[in-house]
Amino acid sequence: xxxxxxxxxxxxxKRSAIILMIxxxxxxxxxxxxxxxxxxxxxxxxxDGESFPLVILxxxxxxxxxxxxxxxxxxxxxxxxEQKTLAFILVRPISRLKVYSSKVAATGIxxxxxxxxxxxTSLLTGAIWLENxxxxxxxxxIAAFLLSWFPLMAIGLLIIFFVQWFxxxxxxxTFSILLYLVMMAVTYLFPTxxxxxxxxxSDWYQRWINTGxxxxxxxxxLYLLSWSALLFTLGYYKFSKKEY
Amino acid sequence: xxxxxxxxxxxxRFKNGRGIENVSFSVKPGEVFxxxxxxxxxxxxxxxxxxDLCRPEVGEIFINGHRxxxxxxxxxxxxxxxxxxxxxxxxxxxxxxLLIVARLYPDIENERIEEVLQWVGMEKHRNEKLxxxxxxxxxxxxxxxxxxxxxxxxxxxxxxxxxxxxxKLDFQELISRLSKEEGVTFILSTHLIDEVxxxxxxxxxxxxxxxxxxxxxxxxxxxxxxxxxxxECTRKNKEVNRHAELA
Numbered sequence: 197x198x199x200x201x202x203x204x205x206x207x208x209x210k211r212s213a214i215i216l217m218i219x220x221x222x223x224x225x226x227x228x229x230x231x232x233x234x235x236x237x238x239x240x241x242x243x244d245g246e247s248f249p250l251v252i253l254x255x256x257x258x259x260x261x262x263x264x265x266x267x268x269x270x271x272x273x274x275x276x277x278e279q280k281t282l283a284f285i286l287v288r289p290i291s292r293l294k295v296y297s298s299k300v301a302a303t304g305i306x307x308x309x310x311x312x313x314x315x316x317t318s319l320l321t322g323a324i325w326l327e328n329x330x331x332x333x334x335x336x337x338i339a340a341f342l343l344s345w346f347p348l349m350a351i352g353l354l355i356i357f358f359v360q361w362f363x364x365x366x367x368x369x370t371f372s373i374l375l376y377l378v379m380m381a382v383t384y385l386f387p388t389x390x391x392x393x394x395x396x397x398s399d400w401y402q403r404w405i406n407t408g409x410x411x412x413x414x415x416x417x418l419y420l421l422s423w424s425a426l427l428f429t430l431g432y433y434k435f436s437k438k439e440y
Numbered sequence: 441x442x443x444x445x446x447x448x449x450x451x452x453r454f455k456n457g458r459g460i461e462n463v464s465f466s467v468k469p470g471e472v473f474x475x476x477x478x479x480x481x482x483x484x485x486x487x488x489x490x491x492d493l494c495r496p497e498v499g500e501i502f503i504n505g506h507r508x509x510x511x512x513x514x515x516x517x518x519x520x521x522x523x524x525x526x527x528x529x530x531x532x533x534x535x536x537x538l539l540i541v542a543r544l545y546p547d548i549e550n551e552r553i554e555e556v557l558q559w560v561g562m563e564k565h566r567n568e569k570l571x572x573x574x575x576x577x578x579x580x581x582x583x584x585x586x587x588x589x590x591x592x593x594x595x596x597x598x599x600x601x602x603x604x605x606x607x608k609l610d611f612q613e614l615i616s617r618l619s620k621e622e623g624v625t626f627i628l629s630t631h632l633i634d635e636v637x638x639x640x641x642x643x644x645x646x647x648x649x650x651x652x653x654x655x656x657x658x659x660x661x662x663x664x665x666x667x668x669x670x671x672e673c674t675r676k677n678k679e680v681n682r683h684a685e686l687a
Binding site: 198199201202205206209210211279280281283284285286287288289290291292439440 | 488491492493494495512513514515516517519521523525526527528529530531532536537540541543544545585
């Protein structure tokens with residue numbers, strides 16, 4: 197897709213995107229030695245080299261990455277509308293479907309890269325600073341990070357649909373954060389209702405690691421896929437109807 | 441010969457009452473067509489409808505025989521656009537912004553980007569970010585973006601906004617050259633009468649969203665200019681409106 201290169205270039209040329217990537221890399225590198233120092237001081241072992249990447253992933257999937265996703269998406273849709281730069285592309289011979297798809301694809305690639313950055317630095321931290329780092333642990337951690345992309349992308353598509361109702365990136369970001377917090381609250385307070393929401397799958401990788409492929413997980417994967425397809429379509433509908 | 445642009449009975453109204461009403465006109469190949477009107481007449485709305493940034497409630501628009509509303513890519517294939525209020529990306533350089541545009545057309549080489557930068561006098565600023573650009577410099581860059589794909593038809597909405605005297609003269613020279621030497625067709629919306637006098641072969645007068653007059657340069661009476669035609673049309677329109685109000 198021709199416009200994917202453009203969307204990617206726009207995304208990574210932003211100073212904020214680079215800073216957030218660096219912070220993502222630093223997060224495990226700072227937390228790892230800190231935990232090691234605490235464990236040595238108080239003579240306890242909360243995390244070892246094997247479990248450390250999964251602890252970081254749990255934090256990243258629940259809080260950090262959805263926030264980064266909301267930031268990127270708000271900027272890519274509402275921000276560009278606010279700055280009137282979206283129309284700079286829309287007045288060229290490219291369909292709105294292609295523009296929209298390339299934005300979604302760029303979001304997916306950005307998310308994958310963030311996951312891989314956090315994965316690499318948490319594995320390095322686990323291997324260097326913490327004890328009991330195994331090859332099996334390494335494979336599980338990589339699989340867990342890659343599996344997490346799927347439910348996070350479903351959340352991303354939900355945010356993409358909603359941010360298009362806002363003409364300002366800050367309002368879109370605030371709404372996205374509130375939406376995610378509400379979904380998290382529903383997950384804890386009303387688990388039966390939460391099953392319908394993608395935030396319910398924040399521990400998706402854990403379920404795969406614990407049980408492997410099962411009919412329940414396959415059904416859930418199908419549900420997430422349908423949810424993503426539906427939100428992609430709704431998001432495109434909104435995008436295609438907009439006037440600038 | 442088939443018209444390059446056909447606007448048929450287009451109506452687009454906004455909540456504040458502004459917009460365009462039942463606008464129809466066509467642009468022939470090789471023409472420089474001027475759309476003249478005061479601020480708020482609906483020129484930008486019409487231009488936005490032509491490039492599908494706004495959707496008309498009624499009417500149809502065709503570019504090169506392709507309906508814009510459902511054959512957008514085909515319609516815009518050989519069209520360059522500069523729409524008032526549309527901004528390039530300010531954290532990127534002039535060259536990068538043109539590269540983004542170049543990727544949306546087939547076979548645009550780096551040399552072409554350099555060439556259009558030179559045409560608009562921006563070659564020295566190619567590696568500067570847009571953040572530091574004045575309105576005039578931005579306008580020059582937008583013109584470069586419009587001409588990048590070697591278009592056969594160029595849509596220019598208030599193209600000299602923010603340009604200084606030299607910039608305006610350079611722009612008028614460039615449009616004249618492209619029109620005469622390369623046969624490029626232009627539609628130019630403006631509120632500057634001298635621009636229309638100098639560049640346009642045919643003019644439509646837009647007032648309060650309605651086309652109140654249209655004339656070819658060759659159809660002008662002796663001693664008549666586009667300026668006097670504009671005054672005549674707007675006066676007539678005011679009288680018609682006054683009578684309508686009284687009735």
